[in-house]
Amino acid sequence: MSALPRVAIEGVAFWHTRLPGWAVARAVICGEQDAPATSAPRPTPSLLAPTERRRAPDTVALALEVAARACEAANRPPAQLRSVFASTYGDLGISDYMCATLAGTPTLISPTKFHNSVHNAAAGYWTIGTSSHAPYTAISAYRYTFASAVLEAATQVACDGQPVVCVAFDVESTGPLGTVAPSRGLLGVALVLAPAHGESHRALTLRVEQGNAVDITAARSPAAPLVAENALAPCLPFFEVLAHSKPGNATLALSDHCLLHAQMS
Amino acid sequence: MAQPRFRPLRVTAYTVCTAAGIGRAATLTALDQRLSGLTRNDFGPSPLATWIGRVPGLEQCALPAQWAEWECRNNRLAWCGLVADDFADAVAAARERYGAERIAVVIGTSTASIGASEDAYRRLDPDGRYPADLRRPIVHTPHSLGDFVQHALALRGIALTVATACSSSAKVFGQAERLIRVGLADAAVVGGVDTLCGSTLFGFNSLELIASERCRPFDVARHGINIGEAAGFALLERGAEAGAWLLGYGESSDAHHMSAPHPEGVGARRAVQDALESAQLTPASIDYINLHGTASLKNDEVEARLVADLFPSRTFASSTKGWTGHTLGAAGIVEAAISLIALDNGLLPGTLNTEQLDPACGPQIRRENEQRRVQRALSFSFGFGGSNCVLALGRGDVG
Amino acid sequence: MSALQSVGERELAELIVTALNLEGVAPADIDPEAALFKTGLGLDSIDALELALEISKRYGFQLRSDDENNLRIFRSLRSLAAHIERNRTT
Numbered sequence: 001m002s003a004l005p006r007v008a009i010e011g012v013a014f015w016h017t018r019l020p021g022w023a024v025a026r027a028v029i030c031g032e033q034d035a036p037a038t039s040a041p042r043p044t045p046s047l048l049a050p051t052e053r054r055r056a057p058d059t060v061a062l063a064l065e066v067a068a069r070a071c072e073a074a075n076r077p078p079a080q081l082r083s084v085f086a087s088t089y090g091d092l093g094i095s096d097y098m099c100a101t102l103a104g105t106p107t108l109i110s111p112t113k114f115h116n117s118v119h120n121a122a123a124g125y126w127t128i129g130t131s132s133h134a135p136y137t138a139i140s141a142y143r144y145t146f147a148s149a150v151l152e153a154a155t156q157v158a159c160d161g162q163p164v165v166c167v168a169f170d171v172e173s174t175g176p177l178g179t180v181a182p183s184r185g186l187l188g189v190a191l192v193l194a195p196a197h198g199e200s201h202r203a204l205t206l207r208v209e210q211g212n213a214v215d216i217t218a219a220r221s222p223a224a225p226l227v228a229e230n231a232l233a234p235c236l237p238f239f240e241v242l243a244h245s246k247p248g249n250a251t252l253a254l255s256d257h258c259l260l261h262a263q264m265s
Numbered sequence: 266m267a268q269p270r271f272r273p274l275r276v277t278a279y280t281v282c283t284a285a286g287i288g289r290a291a292t293l294t295a296l297d298q299r300l301s302g303l304t305r306n307d308f309g310p311s312p313l314a315t316w317i318g319r320v321p322g323l324e325q326c327a328l329p330a331q332w333a334e335w336e337c338r339n340n341r342l343a344w345c346g347l348v349a350d351d352f353a354d355a356v357a358a359a360r361e362r363y364g365a366e367r368i369a370v371v372i373g374t375s376t377a378s379i380g381a382s383e384d385a386y387r388r389l390d391p392d393g394r395y396p397a398d399l400r401r402p403i404v405h406t407p408h409s410l411g412d413f414v415q416h417a418l419a420l421r422g423i424a425l426t427v428a429t430a431c432s433s434s435a436k437v438f439g440q441a442e443r444l445i446r447v448g449l450a451d452a453a454v455v456g457g458v459d460t461l462c463g464s465t466l467f468g469f470n471s472l473e474l475i476a477s478e479r480c481r482p483f484d485v486a487r488h489g490i491n492i493g494e495a496a497g498f499a500l501l502e503r504g505a506e507a508g509a510w511l512l513g514y515g516e517s518s519d520a521h522h523m524s525a526p527h528p529e530g531v532g533a534r535r536a537v538q539d540a541l542e543s544a545q546l547t548p549a550s551i552d553y554i555n556l557h558g559t560a561s562l563k564n565d566e567v568e569a570r571l572v573a574d575l576f577p578s579r580t581f582a583s584s585t586k587g588w589t590g591h592t593l594g595a596a597g598i599v600e601a602a603i604s605l606i607a608l609d610n611g612l613l614p615g616t617l618n619t620e621q622l623d624p625a626c627g628p629q630i631r632r633e634n635e636q637r638r639v640q641r642a643l644s645f646s647f648g649f650g651g652s653n654c655v656l657a658l659g660r661g662d663v664g
Numbered sequence: 665m666s667a668l669q670s671v672g673e674r675e676l677a678e679l680i681v682t683a684l685n686l687e688g689v690a691p692a693d694i695d696p697e698a699a700l701f702k703t704g705l706g707l708d709s710i711d712a713l714e715l716a717l718e719i720s721k722r723y724g725f726q727l728r729s730d731d732e733n734n735l736r737i738f739r740s741l742r743s744l745a746a747h748i749e750r751n752r753t754t
Contacts (some may be wrong), residue, residue, distance in 0.1 A: 016421075114472065115523045115649070117468065118430045120430055120649070120652060128521065134517070137436060142406050142412060152425070155449065158268065159269065227649075233743070258423060524710065
């Protein structure tokens, strides 16, 4: 078993097609209001220049929305933050496009769609949009993606003593790929983590331990059925703790034999 | 609380499999004898007119039956890498020393197994679903690779896949080092695997970045890249008593354009400087640089100027992509391994296929091989989306 | 020269706006003589590749990126439409 030093959660962001924003998500999780009846249109990535904005696929729009909101909530200028971007499947719409086009007319691949197909597209657009030379990483860990992202971000804080924005997202699958890589709706989350000084922010303590998936925390709130079919749904128990202003714990799976215990003050 | 300081890690085992050779010895022979692994493209149903770095025989090596769930070209090549140079045995011994849960798996890729989905789309069943042999969800996600490597090595700790295009399997070194530094792991398997597929061949073709002939890095007449496939792995340990060294690393973003490097190499220069600083080295102390050198017009122009500006004339710099092709998500580990081979054997590979160096090149960039004992190397990886990573590697004593 | 679009220029304007997802640009508003690249519409090299692809799909001929006349061909909506008219096969 090993633990990281406490980090401060300086900013939180959440965006789902039926829970478009952390304020709404939190209220629904806590049972204070019902989720909006209709789906919200995808967010507009306003921090991108027009050329990048018109090229941005759903994954980029979603990731940049939550990254920007988290940085605002943390009152941290984005350009200075290292970043961790994470997605279970990346841009499923573009993957479907690539496979379908390759099966039919491979020499007619759209250059724009190809350059948006890389797993680090959102991270690339983020650093371009914020003029940030700070390093980023882009990771994937299947159903353990969110847990891995939080751990990676907290590890960077522990090593460098600098704040990090952690962004995770998954979008809707289309076409035949959806039969093996299922995901519905858009779900994006972001956290700004920083070294913990004093008590002004909620603190997060992470521990890694051997264990079994049966021991993970189940999502229980009214938000759970809404996000359940999105590939990033395993993140929800973490946000259910965050939504309540009292201390709480969530246990997430980090790999087949490994658990991440997240304790929040 | 003060942050734990970076300390160099030992590289106690490593391996590399490319079109130029399977394993370190074959790779050394290819480098020494100037034997390129590039061949005319014959990959896929309607091959583009280009050259590729294809690892021969992958079609014949199915994964062992116990790994059937992960079967696909990318994981076959991963397996090929794991069994080369007794790498898996070295990990098994480390597993005994540290415990299976104390060895992290941090592996890079850009393709993962997308080729399997491409294949599925050409053979959809009448209902529009994947054919039965490809209905294996773990294959159709980027973590197909990291997950396979963790299972194949019987490890039980942290495992993740890094996908930052051409810097992926260089960044894994830094991410693993940090996990070890904070005590979440005692050792790590790092590396990367990318395989030939339609997405990268036709994707780079749509950007007009593919060369119709053998690629010629830094050549005045260069006209694009050749795609290659490769697998490579390294075992990093704290406190081991033998092996090469990961002396440091630097990472940055260009913040310029998704598919073109910053024209002044702002991010690349920063990554170089951060790598040198973390390794406590100066440019003058670097003996060998394995350049990114893709043979694209823009990368090589920016990189040549950066090298000429930052390093003294005696620094030996080259691109080895003329041997292997651009292995994209595996380029970081392949070129780190080639740098280690150079350090271990006193062989500095030149820049294969290149005939006339671009005038932008300074005296550092070399075409011919040289035999010389060397101690300190840098490996450059500059990727799509402006992700830059520079590794500092060494042999011998670390001050 | 007229600032009004011909039928061919209008069709090309619509292709450009759709292919490049030019938000807030009405095809009819693109001045046929204005620059397409750098200034004017402010398109870049990726847009040029994307346009070449869409034009080849719609009009059945290949725009070559090494054509020494490209600066002239791609200069404006009018010049590009004229080039298409001369070379189209569909």
